[in-house]
Amino acid sequence: MRLSSDEMIFWQYGFLKLNGTIIFTWGLMFVMAVGSKLITRNLSTELKRSRWQNLLEIVVTGIEKQIEDVGLRHPKKYIGFLGTLFLFVAIASLCTIIPGYEPPTGSLSTTAALALCVFVAVPFFGVEEQGLGGYLKSYAEPTIIMLPFNIISELSRTLALAVRLFGNMMSGTMILAILLTITPFIFPIAMSALGLLTGMVQAYIFSILAAVYIAAATRGRKSTPEPSQEIKV
Amino acid sequence: MDNMTLIAIASIVTAGLTIALGSIGPALGEGRAVATALSLLALQPDAATTITRTLFVGLAMIESIAIYCFVVSMILIFANPFWNYVIALNAGK
Numbered sequence: 001m002r003l004s005s006d007e008m009i010f011w012q013y014g015f016l017k018l019n020g021t022i023i024f025t026w027g028l029m030f031v032m033a034v035g036s037k038l039i040t041r042n043l044s045t046e047l048k049r050s051r052w053q054n055l056l057e058i059v060v061t062g063i064e065k066q067i068e069d070v071g072l073r074h075p076k077k078y079i080g081f082l083g084t085l086f087l088f089v090a091i092a093s094l095c096t097i098i099p100g101y102e103p104p105t106g107s108l109s110t111t112a113a114l115a116l117c118v119f120v121a122v123p124f125f126g127v128e129e130q131g132l133g134g135y136l137k138s139y140a141e142p143t144i145i146m147l148p149f150n151i152i153s154e155l156s157r158t159l160a161l162a163v164r165l166f167g168n169m170m171s172g173t174m175i176l177a178i179l180l181t182i183t184p185f186i187f188p189i190a191m192s193a194l195g196l197l198t199g200m201v202q203a204y205i206f207s208i209l210a211a212v213y214i215a216a217a218t219r220g221r222k223s224t225p226e227p228s229q230e231i232k233v
Numbered sequence: 234m235d236n237m238t239l240i241a242i243a244s245i246v247t248a249g250l251t252i253a254l255g256s257i258g259p260a261l262g263e264g265r266a267v268a269t270a271l272s273l274l275a276l277q278p279d280a281a282t283t284i285t286r287t288l289f290v291g292l293a294m295i296e297s298i299a300i301y302c303f304v305v306s307m308i309l310i311f312a313n314p315f316w317n318y319v320i321a322l323n324a325g326k
Binding site: 003066069160163164166167168170171174201202204205208209212 | 282286290294301
């Protein structure tokens, strides 16, 4: 029983292994990069535009609105990072329709790498916004006694991000594999649809959590980012 | 009872118990969270998007506890280091 796509080895030379995770990740990157390059070749600002450009615009403006709702003030600075996180995880889980494909996020290596990217990005954006001293001082909020707890919470948030995404993706593929050996006709299709749904939700959750952590770092820990300013009475 | 049997029994029983007990807490917590969110949606429909988004984020955090239990139980069944060690020991004999 294969636990993750790490164990699908296509080619091996000594200790260098070309396993399924690497191949699927690079395939996804290729598809996303080439696809968006082809779509954005002739951008038009008039009312008449190609449907692919329309699709990309919907996606980009949707992500920008979500980032703004979370409390980040200039969404254009963060949309590169957060949008890529969302799109990579979403397309990785959407492609499970293709037979023979295993989502690379079903391997702890990929999700740990994504979580480490968030772990590095949060202080990066925090220092960029508040300066090094201001950001480091935010660890001592509200009192200096909270310093070890704040550090531990940073590390555990990263771990939780990685394990949450890995667990959801791996459980989807594993349940599908087990069901295929038991009732190989209709039920696995229902489970596959459920796997698609959880994949999309987990992509959204991953990027929204990354956005919330970055918002907490750029705004400072004194004031919690309240998105309730939308409520106008 | 030799080592192999003991490790097998312990792994199987623990894997079942982990996922059984580990799903109770998150299920109850998620039920309460959704119930509160629904009543608040009825009270303040203007804040629907905020409530929905916060609900989903909260549900993901609660769900991750159940996912941790699931991962531990999967490791016990499929990637058990003690089992692999004792199998290697017995295969070498």
